[in-house]
Amino acid sequence: MQEIQKARLPQLWEYLAKKAPLYLPQQEDGVINFAPWQEGARVKLESLNTVLPPKSIVFPQWETYLHFTQKARELKLTPTKEPEGSYILFGVRPCDVAGITVLDRVFLQDPVDVFYESRRRCTIISLACNEPDISCFCSAFGLEPGFAPAADIMLWDGDKFLLWQSLTEKGETLTHSLTDLLEVPTPAETESVQCLRETAATVQEQKWGLDGVKERAKDMFNAPIWDSLYRRCLGCGICTYLCPTCHCFDIGDFSRGERGERFRCWDSCMYKDFTLMASGENPRPTQKERVRQRFMHKLSYFPAQHGLYGCVGCGRCVRKCPVNIDITQVIKEAGGSISCA
Amino acid sequence: MKEIMQKMRAEAARVLSSGEVDLVLGWEKGDLWWQSYPVFIENEKKAELLTWDLFCVPNLAKYLLEEIWHKKRVALFFKGCDALGFNQLMQDKRVDREKAFIFAVPCSGLVDPQKVERAGLHQGLLRVERLGDELTFVYKDREKKTAAPWFYYDKCLTCRYPNPVVFDFMLGEPVPVNPRERFTAVKELEGQNVDARFQYWQRQFSRCIRCFACRNVCPACSCRECIFDLTSPRWLGKATELSENQFYHITRAFHMAGRCVDCGECARVCPVQIPLTSLNRKLIKDIDELYGPYDAGVDPQKVPPLVTFNPGDPAAFLESKGV
Numbered sequence: 306m307q308e309i310q311k312a313r314l315p316q317l318w319e320y321l322a323k324k325a326p327l328y329l330p331q332q333e334d335g336v337i338n339f340a341p342w343q344e345g346a347r348v349k350l351e352s353l354n355t356v357l358p359p360k361s362i363v364f365p366q367w368e369t370y371l372h373f374t375q376k377a378r379e380l381k382l383t384p385t386k387e388p389e390g391s392y393i394l395f396g397v398r399p400c401d402v403a404g405i406t407v408l409d410r411v412f413l414q415d416p417v418d419v420f421y422e423s424r425r426r427c428t429i430i431s432l433a434c435n436e437p438d439i440s441c442f443c444s445a446f447g448l449e450p451g452f453a454p455a456a457d458i459m460l461w462d463g464d465k466f467l468l469w470q471s472l473t474e475k476g477e478t479l480t481h482s483l484t485d486l487l488e489v490p491t492p493a494e495t496e497s498v499q500c501l502r503e504t505a506a507t508v509q510e511q512k513w514g515l516d517g518v519k520e521r522a523k524d525m526f527n528a529p530i531w532d533s534l535y536r537r538c539l540g541c542g543i544c545t546y547l548c549p550t551c552h553c554f555d556i557g558d559f560s561r562g563e564r565g566e567r568f569r570c571w572d573s574c575m576y577k578d579f580t581l582m583a584s585g586e587n588p589r590p591t592q593k594e595r596v597r598q599r600f601m602h603k604l605s606y607f608p609a610q611h612g613l614y615g616c617v618g619c620g621r622c623v624r625k626c627p628v629n630i631d632i633t634q635v636i637k638e639a640g641g642s643i644s645c646a
Numbered sequence: 647m648k649e650i651m652q653k654m655r656a657e658a659a660r661v662l663s664s665g666e667v668d669l670v671l672g673w674e675k676g677d678l679w680w681q682s683y684p685v686f687i688e689n690e691k692k693a694e695l696l697t698w699d700l701f702c703v704p705n706l707a708k709y710l711l712e713e714i715w716h717k718k719r720v721a722l723f724f725k726g727c728d729a730l731g732f733n734q735l736m737q738d739k740r741v742d743r744e745k746a747f748i749f750a751v752p753c754s755g756l757v758d759p760q761k762v763e764r765a766g767l768h769q770g771l772l773r774v775e776r777l778g779d780e781l782t783f784v785y786k787d788r789e790k791k792t793a794a795p796w797f798y799y800d801k802c803l804t805c806r807y808p809n810p811v812v813f814d815f816m817l818g819e820p821v822p823v824n825p826r827e828r829f830t831a832v833k834e835l836e837g838q839n840v841d842a843r844f845q846y847w848q849r850q851f852s853r854c855i856r857c858f859a860c861r862n863v864c865p866a867c868s869c870r871e872c873i874f875d876l877t878s879p880r881w882l883g884k885a886t887e888l889s890e891n892q893f894y895h896i897t898r899a900f901h902m903a904g905r906c907v908d909c910g911e912c913a914r915v916c917p918v919q920i921p922l923t924s925l926n927r928k929l930i931k932d933i934d935e936l937y938g939p940y941d942a943g944v945d946p947q948k949v950p951p952l953v954t955f956n957p958g959d960p961a962a963f964l965e966s967k968g969v
């Protein structure tokens with residue numbers, strides 16, 4: 306294990322940014338999101354979750370994958386080359402690292418999504434949470450606020466310094482290149498990691514038991530809860546766009562005259578047109594079916610297909626839904642037990 | 647507030663059991679301190695779910711579009727801003743006054759959870775209470791008292807109609823009206839040159855994720871078919887390209903001109919804090935200056951300045967002087 310003094314972080318970022326594009330949480334107009342580091346960047350490591358998850362970097366809201374020209378009867382297609390080169394995600398919270406693992410299940414399975422695959426060649430440096438928010442519930446899914454097993458490097462906030470541990474070969478290589486900046490922590494500092502991990506886990510106020518939830522969720526298709534939830538839903542899809550695991554997309558064209566491009570972009574099961582057929586038929590005709598789909602997908606269909614929940618408990622939808630539609634209420638309805646610390 | 651909450655529950659039970667209405671729209675308390683959300687009550691026994699606290703901010707008026715379409719008679723609760731939105735729906739002939747039974751709830755301001763968070767008071771918070779002009783933040787083992795206005799939504803601090811302008815039954819006493827100046831941010835922007843303003847708005851709009859929450863929540867956005875939803879032709883592409891985001895916001899702002907009631911709901915729901923209030927208030931201010939003061943939503947019988955023509959109307963745009 307190593308450590309870096311917080312005072313030296315700007316130096317570290319400058320160095321890293323020279324090696325590869327470096328994304329970290331930054332504040333602009335009061336909003337904190339992952340953005341590329343530049344000189345003078347307003348980095349906000351201490352804030353918990355960014356508004357948009359780092360999903361927006363590995364799976365951007367929209368990207369062009371094909372250019373086309375059409376002259377008379379001749380159609381010419383030019384596929385966009387997949388993005389090249391690696392980059393670094395710095396300060397990703399453990400739930401968001403787990404979110405990327407969920408996306409991997411979708412995009413890296415056969416047929417592999419080459420755009421996602423190439424963006425996934427990034428190095429993830431995760432920052433443990435010392436003090437999870439009241440709306441965080443990652444531990445419900447067996448995740449740990451103080452540790453992200455799928456990250457390349459793990460950091461813990463020790464107030465004046467960050468403790469630094471590489472978890473993968475990629476992480477190790479990067480760590481080796483930083484000998485000038487990293488130091489050896491004292492044994493007491495190294496030990497404090499265990500303590501930070503334990504405290505973070507206990508600070509998370511709600512202790513969840515999810516035994517049998519995915520099995521019970523399977524039988525919730527006709528449950529009365531959907532009737533009481535959907536009527537207030539605005540159908541805005543904030544809950545899906547901000548979710549680190551939601552991955553549905555749509556395909557569209559920009560075209561002007563003979564030329565155009567085809568792109569894919571995030572879509573949301575909360576939207577009326579999501580399941581709208583060309584014939585005008587819509588198998589999810591009201592907001593009730595759409596709200597049900599979102600929760601059933603996360604708690605039943607996704608686990609059935611992939612063996613893990615489609616929610617990592619980041620709490621973004623809980624915090625940002627304008628009418629407080631709260632997934633933890635659905636989990637409780639499905640038999641999730643909860644006790645307060 | 648507790649007293650008003652008791653009255654809410656009693657009145658809701660009364661109008662449901664007498665059969666005056668089929669449905670009561672109010673707010674219900676969630677598990678976490680900031681959660682007070684719309685609730686639909688059809689059975690008088692459920693009237694106990696109703697709450698009235700510092701977080702009952704969602705406007706209930708727009709739900710009438712759906713419910714009245716189902717031919718329901720609906721009783722609902724309005725704060726001052728909500729009533730303005732209802733009047734705009736009336737003006738747009740989208741709701742039937744006869745179908746709605748309105749309880750007025752005079753409002754002295756609601757608490758913005760983001761301000762609580764920014765002040766670092768949110769960790770471990772259980773609930774927030776108000777006595778007079780003082781808030782009490784209640785935690786498991788301690789309490790903290792502070793002056794209430796610090797934590798009110800900006801829209802509450804500048805609110806000019808905290809007492810509902812339309813109602814059938816008033817719960818509680820009218821509150822004093824004491825708004826702060828609402829055009830401060832607009833004037834500040836107006837003071838900058840064109841390039842700086844353009845850059846400012848580009849930066850804001852580039853953050854937009856096009857969830858359309860601002861539109862969906864807006865009581866002045868009630869078109870049966872919205873231009874932004876049309877698929878053929880598709881006026882607005884789904885890629886959140888800056889130019890497309892600008893197209894969305896400029897078009898919506900123009901559709902709001904003379905119709906926005908300044909309820910602040912759009913700015914509240916925006917997940918990326920785009921200052922939509924400044925955009926809307928710029929149009930309100932321009933209309934006030936060009937055609938005389940007009941407040942949308944106050945009197946649905948009044949003719950809005952942009953749907954009428956007066957030979958004396960200024961026509962600067964014809965003189966091609968630019969702006």
Ligand code: SF4
Pocket residue numbers: 544547548549550551603615616617618619620621622623632
């Ligand atoms: S469903 Fe909500 S809490 Fe779960 S991962 Fe998505 S945004 Fe986070």
Ligand code: SF4
Pocket residue numbers: 537538539540541542543544545575625626627628629630
């Ligand atoms: S659940 Fe909330 S965030 Fe999601 S679509 Fe409905 S209103 Fe929007």
Ligand code: SF4
Pocket residue numbers: 860863864865866867902905906907908909910911912913922926
């Ligand atoms: S534009 Fe915004 S402030 Fe104006 S009426 Fe609509 S929601 Fe309210």
Ligand code: SF4
Pocket residue numbers: 853854855856857858859860861912915916917918919920
């Ligand atoms: S609510 Fe905000 S992010 Fe959503 S469409 Fe409106 S301005 Fe854009």
